[in-house]
Amino acid sequence: KNEVEQSPQNLTAQEGEFITINCSYSVGISALHWLQQHPGGGIVSLFMLSSGKKKHGRLIATINIQEKHSSLHITASHPRDSAVYICAVTRGEYGNKLVFGAGTILRVKS
Amino acid sequence: GAGVSQSPRYKVAKRGQDVALRCDPISGHVSLFWYQQALGQGPEFLTYFQNEAQLDKSGLPSDRFFAERPEGSVSTLKIQRTQQEDSAVYLCASSLGLGVSGGPVIKTQYFGPGTRLLVL
Numbered sequence: 001k002n003e004v005e006q007s008p009q010n011l012t013a014q015e016g017e018f019i020t021i022n023c024s025y026s027v028g029i030s031a032l033h034w035l036q037q038h039p040g041g042g043i044v045s046l047f048m049l050s051s052g053k054k055k056h057g058r059l060i061a062t063i064n065i066q067e068k069h070s071s072l073h074i075t076a077s078h079p080r081d082s083a084v085y086i087c088a089v090t091r092g093e094y095g096n097k098l099v100f101g102a103g104t105i106l107r108v109k110s
Numbered sequence: 111g112a113g114v115s116q117s118p119r120y121k122v123a124k125r126g127q128d129v130a131l132r133c134d135p136i137s138g139h140v141s142l143f144w145y146q147q148a149l150g151q152g153p154e155f156l157t158y159f160q161n162e163a164q165l166d167k168s169g170l171p172s173d174r175f176f177a178e179r180p181e182g183s184v185s186t187l188k189i190q191r192t193q194q195e196d197s198a199v200y201l202c203a204s205s206l207g208l209g210v211s212g213g214p215v216i217k218t219q220y221f222g223p224g225t226r227l228l229v230l
Contacts, residue, residue, distance in 0.1 A: 043221035086152055096141060097166060098219065100152035
């Protein structure tokens with residue numbers, strides 16, 4: 001079983017829809033990250049959180065430490081949100097290495 | 111300011127050839143990471159440097175993989191005697207890490223564009 005599990009693997013939405021991507025992890029972590037990867041490889045960090053909730057524009061990330069679960073929400077989705085969204089957790093002796101989920105491929109249709 | 115840069119962006123190698131991949135982190139970033147991303151999968155950790163010290167190399171898949179960061183800035187990932195299974199995107203990331211005064215650790219990692227390696 002992977003240490004970080006994401007669902008769904010693929011998601012197609014209509015423009016304007018509210019989107020939720022889920023992430024569960026099975027190990028102790030120091031932080032959880034949500035990242036966005038566009039075709040061609042570039043990865044951008046969206047959020048880093050260890051408790052509660054963070055919001056940036058139309059993106060909201062929440063984490064429940066007790067349940068080892070996090071969600072990424074996109075409100076009023078837009079075709080430009082189409083990308084791969086990756087959940088990753090920080091662990092390791094130095095709290096350094098990122099352990100990644102497999103990613104969720106999001107396509108928002110206009 | 112400039113982000114993390116990697117070179118080359120694309121590399122085609124014949125099986126058995128040695129390759130060297132370069133990463134220029136953001137200036138002043140203490141921590142540097144290498145990840146390997148196979149097609150259709152999430153990245154996987156290879157190794158971690160804090161300044162010039164390689165503190166974690168637990169993800170390197172074999173002794174054909176070697177990484178260095180001799181002056182605590184630019185890093186090179188070297189793969190000897192490349193095999194077809196080495197074909198992947200190699201991502202470099204950097205972060206501020208511990209401040210000089212031992213202040214808070216900032217762990218947001220900034221990623222480079224990656225080097226896409228194809229071994230024929």
